[in-house]
Amino acid sequence: MxxxxxxxxxxxxxxxxxxxxxxxxxxxxxxxxxxxxxxxxxxxxxxxxxxxxxxxxxxxxxxxxxxxxxxVRETQEAIVGAFTGPLTAPRTLLLGRFDKGGRPQYTGRTPTLPQTAGHALAPLLAPAGSERPWTSWTFSAGWGTRRP
Incomplete structure (x- = not known):
């Protein structure tokens, strides 16, 4: 125009x-x-x-x-590859981004979610399927470390 x-x-x-x-x-x-x-x-x-x-x-x-x-603040788009806690009220989200080959790559996790946020997110999540998005990573119980 x-x-x-x-x-x-x-x-x-x-x-x-x-x-x-x-x-x-x-x-x-x-x-x-x-x-x-x-x-x-x-x-x-x-x-x-x-x-x-x-x-x-x-x-x-x-x-x-x-x-x-x-x-005003920096934001990033991410995919949710996994979560901790029950499906009805997740406690943290494990996030990733797709690489140039279209494969999901782990980038980090959220802080512990407030209970209201977990309940709001629950309907948007699905139980894990047979495939794990980050097959080359093993996460520790505390999520503080990871190993390839």
Whole structure:
């Protein structure tokens, strides 16, 4: 689209206003004032991941990233390869990432999960199958060491 971001954003806001769009539709907040952005950055304690910046005069270019993200905290995506504790309330998660060959590689574990978090995660987990994701690793009882 040839319109600059400023014009695209205004058209989107008009769409929400004219059609009184409500849930499941949501318009992310937008600001150009530094004080507002700094206030948003203070919300990291309640889960804000970061702020996305776009130039007001930028055009949309398919397959090109026209924005930058300032992260309040660093995050990493991981797969859950195993967990400790019962399936109904896991206590820790053993995490990994896929290597270039598509094989899962162990990267670490979570701290002990609060009971509420364990109960919330339980429906998302499944009992172990016949294959272990990290067949070349043996973990100690305390999870403090590992051996290839």
């Amino acid at each position: 040839a319109w600059p971001y400023r014009r695209r954003r205004a058209a989107l806001e008009d769409l929400f206003t004219e059609h009184t769009l409500t849930a499941p539709w949501a318009l992310c907040p937008s600001a150009t004032e530094a004080d507002t952005v700094n206030e948003w950055l203070s919300w990291s304690a309640v889960g804000l991941e970061g702020i996305v910046f776009k130039r007001l005069d930028s055009r949309h270019e398919p397959s090109a990233r026209g924005w930058r993200k300032y992260k």
